[in-house]
Amino acid sequence: MIRSELIAKISEENPHLFQRDVEKIVNTIFEEVIEAMARGDRVELRGFGAFSVKKRDARTGRNPRTGDAVDVEEKHVPFFKTGKLLRDRLNGEAD
Numbered sequence: 849m850i851r852s853e854l855i856a857k858i859s860e861e862n863p864h865l866f867q868r869d870v871e872k873i874v875n876t877i878f879e880e881v882i883e884a885m886a887r888g889d890r891v892e893l894r895g896f897g898a899f900s901v902k903k904r905d906a907r908t909g910r911n912p913r914t915g916d917a918v919d920v921e922e923k924h925v926p927f928f929k930t931g932k933l934l935r936d937r938l939n940g941e942a943d
Contacts, residue, residue: 851878896933
């Protein structure tokens with residue numbers, strides 16, 4: 849599902865809301881999640897999962913084409929851990 853499909857689905861299920869308002873709400877939620885993670889905060893959505901930021905140390909990697917050693921700088925990457933409800937649904941254990 850992409851952002852526009854999510855907006856369309858929410859608008860469909862909530863006919864009392866204008867699509868432009870739903871779009872603002874969805875964009876605001878995503879922006880807040882991004883800003884929180886940029887600050888290094890953890891974002892938890894109960895039943896869905898938690899987004900956090902993990903630090904990857906600098907290392908020596910390999911260029912797959914040439915096999916040469918390449919220095920890879922330290923970086924921060926997003927990490928998602930599923931919540932119990934989502935994990936159970938994915939494995940067919942719905943309540």
